[in-house]
Amino acid sequence: MTKKTLEIYSVELSGTKDIQQTDKGNGKEKYRGLKNCFEPRKNHYKEELRKEVDLDDHKLSIKELEKKYDTNIITGLSSTQAAELLARNGPNALTPPKETPEIIKFLKQMVGGFSILLWIGAILCWIAYGIQYSMNTSSSLDNVYLGCVLALVVILTGIFAYYQEAKSTNIMATFNKMIPQQALVIRDSEKMTIPAEELVVGDIVEIRGGDRIPADIRLLSVQGCKVDNSSLTGESEPQPRSSEFTHDSPLETKNIGFYSTTCLEGTATGMVINTGDRTIIGQIASLASGVGNEKTPIAIEIQHFVHIVAGVAVSIGILFFIIAVSLKYQVLDSIIFLIGIIVANVPEGLLATVTVTLSLTAKRMAKKNCLVKNLEAVETLGSTSIICSDKTGTLTQNRMTVAHLWFDNQIFIADTSEDHSNQVFDQSSGTWASLSKIITLCNRAEFSPGQESVPIMKRVVVGDASETALLKFSEVILGDVMEIRKRNHKVAEIPFNSTNKFQLSIHKTDDPNDQRFLLVMKGAPERILEKCSTIMVNGQKQPLDKNTAEAFHTAYMELGGLGERVLGFCHLYLPADEFPETYTFDVDTMNFPTSNLCFVGLLSMIDPPRSTVPDAVTKCRSAGIKVIMVTGDHPITAKAIAKSVGIISANSETVEDIAKRLHIAVEQVNKRDAKAAVVTGMELKDMSPEQLDELLTNYSEIVFARTSPQQKLIIVEGCQRQNAVVAVTGDGVNDSPALKKADIGIAMGIAGSDAAKNAADMILLDDNFASIVTGVEEGRLIFDNLKKTIAYTLTKNIAELCPFLIYIIVGLPLPIGTITILFIDLGTDIIPSIALAYEKAESDIMNRKPRHKKKDRLVNQQLAIYSYLHIGLMQAVGAFVAYFTVYAQEGFKPSILINIRVEWEDSNVNDLEDSYGQQWTWYQRKYLEWMGYTAFFVGIMVQQIADLIIRKTRRNSIFQQGLFRPQYWFVAVPFAILIWVYDEVRKLFIRLYPGSWWDKNMYY
């Protein structure tokens, strides 16, 4: 027994180990090459993940349980025992995921990216000042100011990035509120209500319909209890519970209730077997927190880009530092050159621009119901190559809906779209009249009051999922169901239970001439058929013969094969002589017939796909994205839904389908013939990673059914091994580890659990798979546009860098100052580069394959070379011409400028001769130098306009892409001229009539 207990806890233990590992993981990612050193440990950790839920309390008898947990099912624990256990095991609550302290997040922003380089620049500035100060105490503070400006740039961009991140995190804070929960518990033989947090193992708790189950409990006694396990297993149907041990797997057995699932109806008593983090949900939660956050593709791209630029900056900086020193420059000067080179090379504004660009897109996506938690995830969706989608709620509407009917030996299709408006099946048959009556009457579900104005499909219903489906179905077709029920007064009723497998009620009819009672019954089709001796065809009763029974079975199998839940319906008019109006029906003794009834029809229900999903799946296909369904639901249902939404396309078959078609054994089928595959969790369990890889590469259409949370994780990892960027959608707690592991986790906003939302990077506010397609489009667009932004920004770096290089080597007066460079980078260039984010797509981006994670880089060699060595050099040359022009026209021709640097900068030389023999003081030269800065700056600016225009497109002509139409530039020109002329006139009169009325009023 102790050994077993240890194993139960082992998952929890490894949970904490995982957390430690991810803490170190942050550092590890920087040193990818060293990763192999960690390999053995990582494998071990994967093994841990693969371990299935380990629990065996469901197999024990009550006596054994009492012994194991040292409790008594009648009296419960004593309060001292409970207090002791509480102290030992801690409160019954999930440990919240460990959060990075705000200050660490802030500091990370301060040292990430280019910040380090700029810090180095700032520190070099201060060192340079230190050297200057030690040589001459009255040296100018220029370098201190420059250092401060650089530090300020880093701090401001850091604060900006932090603010952006905090803003998106704050959106999440609203989801995190937890409602304190109470539990009804027996302790010291007394029933008492205590906060659920204080529950301990061994407590006896009572559950009623509507309660959230406060801990993992072994059910001891049950009265008609059904639970909603969808957040844990993905099954959309309510699961009946009983006290019997029915299945080896703790997730399947009926005598266990799971923490945080909801009891829909009935009551139950249970013994707490696990609390807090040791519950199944807790284990999954710790699994989720144990899974390291994958770096987003865009973060990798930006890091790659930062590495390139920083590499260029550092190597040129050091190269020229060495050159400067060997050219006998002073160390101080060399340091100042180094600063200049660093500042010129680092695109200071770019990371802020990228953040703004991403948040603009995030805003745009939020409008389209994609809420992005993590800014970088905006792009991830665009590079997604595999989407692992959950079924329930994402692909489907997450509500049972009538899909097919069978009566008169015919299958009819019901409309399953979101509003049910278009019911086209034949409603003229007499059988339908009877069937509709049964559907209406043999139903305990009711609309909550006060919803008359709400569309039928959106109304809130009290009752279970299938009854709700039937109620809404009949309300749509027949009108006011409650009125019909009122007219057909109910006299007796047997509710559905799992032993009977039917539901029955007896009504007075609304026909005043007919004094007979009507007995209506629905339930499991085979049970209903057993009770019938006749069948209704075209409104006429016919004996139930072998042929009709056969037809029934065919229809039943066909509907079942569609993954639908089938119900049978029958009725009987009780003869008036035997059952007069005053007859009292007793449901306990069953003083009425329950056999030889008349079979009316079958009705099947399914959680139907959302109407927008098939189109979205097609779009994903054409965008080269593979859509895989991963669900906890049954394979048949999963396959049916997959077929109806196009995840398995109409003409592709699974191995099983081929076998069935050719009537051969599954093993004989050539696996290459099948495009689609349906894999269950049981099969997946036995697969090696290599087999899984093979499966993922060989089949283009895959459905995973009956999967556990751990398996979802394995599937995601398998996809990532194929170098795919994986998006995972999900809503349940069971999805959260996979959501976290995925490159981008997408949670459902309406149906999603808090755990899922926490683990996800993105939330679909309308729970609609189709919104993902919008996201993909935006993501691809932003990747293209970021490329343009970066190309634009990088270009001028060369124009900023060349002046320093020329200055060092040729000894010209400095063409552009460091502050001026900062002014370009952080001033004039920011808005144009953000504007590029609004550029529309050049071609249909949804018709091309997703980018390859390793090959299609954001900043590739071509981009860098084209920006730096082609356009950048042209820009530098252009700016130099502007600079030389200013100097030549002021008196210094280019020839005299060469190697003039030392005298030029010597403040004691106040009679420097120019090309014409004129002599210049130091300050006069300095002023000219600033004019040169301006000329160079303007030179870059003017060429950046051209650069901006060319960057609008990468392939198309600018004229194809469309500019602002040229004629509009000239519309306001007359007014521009007017302003000019008017002002000249104003100034003329001021000069002509000083002191006049005009002068007093118009001179400013």
Add this chain to the structure above:
Amino acid sequence: KKSCGQVVEEWKEFVWNPRTHQFMGRTGTSWAFILLFYLVFYGFLTAMFTLTMWVMLQTVSDHTPKYQDRLATPGLMIRPKTENLDVIVNVSDSESWDQHVQKLNKFLEPYNDSIQAQKNDVCRPGRYYEQPDNGVLNYPKRACQFNRTQLGDCSGIGDPTHYGYSTGQPCVFIKMNRVINFYAGANQSMNVTCVGKRDEDAENLGNFVMFPANGNIDLMYFPYYGKKFHVNYTQPLVAVKFLNVTPNVEVNVECRVNAANIATDDERDKFAGRVAFKLRVNKT
């Protein structure tokens, strides 16, 4: 996952891949194309640069600069030119001032009366020596004589005291920056004056004499027509001989030109129409 050997192997393959015949990731033709491309591209860029520079230089005249907006006020400068403009004279240590004397000898050589008489005109003092082109484009201009003898005790001619440096009575020469077509003084006489910067400096400075008398600068040396056409232009000088500077004290001296059209109060340009220097005569 990669071992050291593999990395080296990959590098080797990158440098020369025998299977694809690629050198540094490119085949021979690819290299040829890329080199050709850059040859043409940069050739064109160089040509473009040369062309624009040539066009630009065409717009620039040879004898006057296009703009002179930065040179509204000519600067003043001293000779001997020393580091940080500190004139330090150790009377007993001839080496300390010998370099100044050498520089001054060289500086004053073109002012020798013989050279001046040979090359330059004798002009009428008190008025500008204007030489209009008179229709002849860029007609070479003549310059006015400034004879070394005009510098009197500071001329250094037959001077055993080496411009006074050996006796602790140093001469400092003040000159005004050349600016093309600048009519200094606006047709009124102008002169240079020197004062101690602060009260104690004035005390320590003691007496001084100026050559030409009163520190006058004659108008005939203006305007300047640029070095290309005003070849033998001789810049007028003012020599200041400090007669009894308090020894072993640093004295801040400021000299400025008093002329109607030269502002000497520019806050930022400390050399506009004036010059400040430190004078120290060390005697034991």
